[in-house]
Amino acid sequence: MNISPQRSPDPAAAAADGATTPGVGTRLDPWLGHYANRTHGMKASEIRALFAVANRPEVVSLAGGMPFLAGLPLETISEVTAKLLAERGAVALQYGSGQGEEAFREQILEVMRAEHIRAHSDDVVVTTGSQQALDLVTRIFIDPGDVIVAEAPSYVGALGVFRAYQADVVHAPMDADGLIPEALEESLADLAAQGRTVKLLYTVPNFHNPGGVTLSRERRPQIVEIAQRFGVLILEDNPYGLLGFDEDPLPALHTYAPESVIYLGSFSKTFAPGYRVGWALAPHAVRERLVLAAESAILCPSMMSQLSISTYLSTCDWRGQIKSFREVYRERRDAMIGALAEFLPTASWTHPRGGFYTWVQMPEGLDTQDMLPRAVTELVAYVPGTAFYADGQGKEFMRLSYCYPTPERIREGVRRLSTVVNNELDL
Ligand code: PMP
Numbered sequence: 001m002n003i004s005p006q007r008s009p010d011p012a013a014a015a016a017d018g019a020t021t022p023g024v025g026t027r028l029d030p031w032l033g034h035y036a037n038r039t040h041g042m043k044a045s046e047i048r049a050l051f052a053v054a055n056r057p058e059v060v061s062l063a064g065g066m067p068f069l070a071g072l073p074l075e076t077i078s079e080v081t082a083k084l085l086a087e088r089g090a091v092a093l094q095y096g097s098g099q100g101e102e103a104f105r106e107q108i109l110e111v112m113r114a115e116h117i118r119a120h121s122d123d124v125v126v127t128t129g130s131q132q133a134l135d136l137v138t139r140i141f142i143d144p145g146d147v148i149v150a151e152a153p154s155y156v157g158a159l160g161v162f163r164a165y166q167a168d169v170v171h172a173p174m175d176a177d178g179l180i181p182e183a184l185e186e187s188l189a190d191l192a193a194q195g196r197t198v199k200l201l202y203t204v205p206n207f208h209n210p211g212g213v214t215l216s217r218e219r220r221p222q223i224v225e226i227a228q229r230f231g232v233l234i235l236e237d238n239p240y241g242l243l244g245f246d247e248d249p250l251p252a253l254h255t256y257a258p259e260s261v262i263y264l265g266s267f268s269k270t271f272a273p274g275y276r277v278g279w280a281l282a283p284h285a286v287r288e289r290l291v292l293a294a295e296s297a298i299l300c301p302s303m304m305s306q307l308s309i310s311t312y313l314s315t316c317d318w319r320g321q322i323k324s325f326r327e328v329y330r331e332r333r334d335a336m337i338g339a340l341a342e343f344l345p346t347a348s349w350t351h352p353r354g355g356f357y358t359w360v361q362m363p364e365g366l367d368t369q370d371m372l373p374r375a376v377t378e379l380v381a382y383v384p385g386t387a388f389y390a391d392g393q394g395k396e397f398m399r400l401s402y403c404y405p406t407p408e409r410i411r412e413g414v415r416r417l418s419t420v421v422n423n424e425l426d427l
Pocket of ligand 1: 065128129130131132155157204209237238239265266267268273277278
């Protein structure tokens with residue numbers, strides 16, 4: 001049996017001219033010809049590439065979406081974790097159910113009730129962050145070439161998953177009130193006329209990443225009705241829903257049509273991302289395949305993480321904690337918006353009512369991707385707009401995050417950014 005990778009007659013020569021013909025290795029990667037087709041669309045996230053530089057203390061990073069964790073009651077958490085290990089260590093460190101612990105899924109229902117969601121714990125699947133839920137849903141629904149309609153712009157991590165499964169992403173526009181129903185309807189009608197199969201509508205209705213906008217109450221039932229009419233399943237991604245600054249959460253899309261929506265939630269932003277726990281609430285029929293896909297991917301979600309969060313939910317004031325996170329983020333949003341008005345009056349931006357991000361449009365002619373190295377030289381980082389589109393749009397946009405730096409650092413970061421922008425524009 002031949003287990004060595006397939007090579008060209010002269011691999012060194014192939015490497016020298018950078019040959020990448022399928023089936024041909026190079027000196028750098030002798031397995032080059034062996035990768036699955038689906039890996040060809042994979043590319044490094046622009047955000048991840050930035051992290052190495054942006055994390056240097058002298059750089060003000062307005063790039064990443066890292067939650068602010070300094071406010072967590074770490075002492076209490078360490079006490080309850082020690083108690084958990086002492087009393088239930090043998091369970092917490094063991095394998096568990098592929099769907100997630102029943103008692104924990106009941107607690108997740110309680111978290112979702114804050115958004116008026118009524119469901120059964122049987123339909124909840126615990127995942128390794130909502131990122132894994134995105135992967136599992138895409139895995140069970142998407143064949144290469146199937147269409148996913150997604151907002152323009154869209155969460156970069158979702159686009160990465162969709163690309164990995166060779167979906168064709170078609171963007172639908174948003175305005176200050178989120179996804180525009182008429183535009184969605186037009187796009188779905190166009191795709192139907194072309195005979196294209198649209199499998200999913202991917203949407204982040206609350207405090208959009210990266211758009212910073214929220215789907216209005218009036219539009220919610222309209223979006224659901226349009227998707228239902230065209231037979232499209234909605235993938236509602238909602239990690240920021242409980243982090244609204246001004247009002248109670250709006251009803252989730254799931255509340256309008258539980259059989260047409262897969263809802264994704266996460267503890268990453270409301271508690272801590274280090275546990276890597278999220279969940280999918282799926283129509284009953286879908287849930288079964290989702291669990292099978294999850295089991296084949298990871299056997300079961302981490303018991304330690306599930307039981308730790310479960311203990312946190314039952315012994316700590318998690319609602320109070322979320323309230324205090326909201327206050328921190330509101331203050332930072334104000335700092336960001338104030339600094340933009342002060343230093344970058346020629347730009348325009350969205351006004352987030354919750355979450356972590358604002359979406360900024362730069363003056364015409366400016367290319368944010370091209371400008372990024374010069375911004376990093378000026379010790380400020382952001383994510384260029386092109387990262388959030390599947391089709392190369394977004395050059396004049398950038399995503400600015402206000403979740404992690406203090407208000408003072410946010411102001412300083414935007415001031416530095418304005419210096420870079422003014423240089424670009426020759427002002
Ligand atoms: N969806 C959106 C819109 C996000 O912003 C993120 C994290 N940045 C995720 C999903 C994934 O979050 P996690 O895997 O930590 O739950």
